[in-house]
Amino acid sequence: DTEVTQTPKHLVMGMTNKKSLKCEQHMGHRAMYWYKQKAKKPPELMFVYSYEKLSINESVPSRFSPECPNSSLLNLHLHALQPEDSALYLCASSQDDKGRYEQYFGPGTRLTVT
Amino acid sequence: GQNIDQPTEMTATEGAIVQINCTYQTSGFNGLFWYQQHAGEAPTFLSYNVLDGLEEKGRFSSFLSRSKGYSYLLLKELQMKDSASYLCAVRVSGGSYIPTFGRGTSLIVHP
16 A cells, blocks of 8 residues: 545635644555645655654644654644645655655645635 | 655657656655656655666656665656656655655656
């Protein structure tokens, strides 16, 4: 199983809402990532979890809150977002976070903030 | 920091060969990835180069010259389904080791 799954596929939320994005992989990968991607731009790294611990936070605003409940799951909790946060949110995993291995990406969640 | 440069857009004809270039300026280079991303979909891994030379995988090949800070992705026998964005990502040592993506090259294959 070389699949990373993400739910939901699409999400529309108001600026006062609280929602969560979910990501799951069963490849035994110990590194998991959240990326934000705007149209016609490359993915921008947001967070990295290594062995279920947050190892990198790329100065992401606190309205985005990651969580790694176990080695297979990664969540991104959203609260009080702004319209400019509308983007494709990609989850990825790799065997470790040392960059020696390719990343496997999920299909993404298309988020629209109204 | 890192500076990764790719052409924004390229067009090619079905059945032809196309070469997508990626140049980079980094300190502590430690590997280069190529990913393919169809519109609205996730990036998928194509190749990884860490040593100079050519890596071939079916219709796709990737080349690296570390001394020139240069890589290319070569796509042969182009098919319409190859229309996608091609992302070059560079890994450096001494930092987080997480690859940084270039802006991507949008390839349009026409009949």
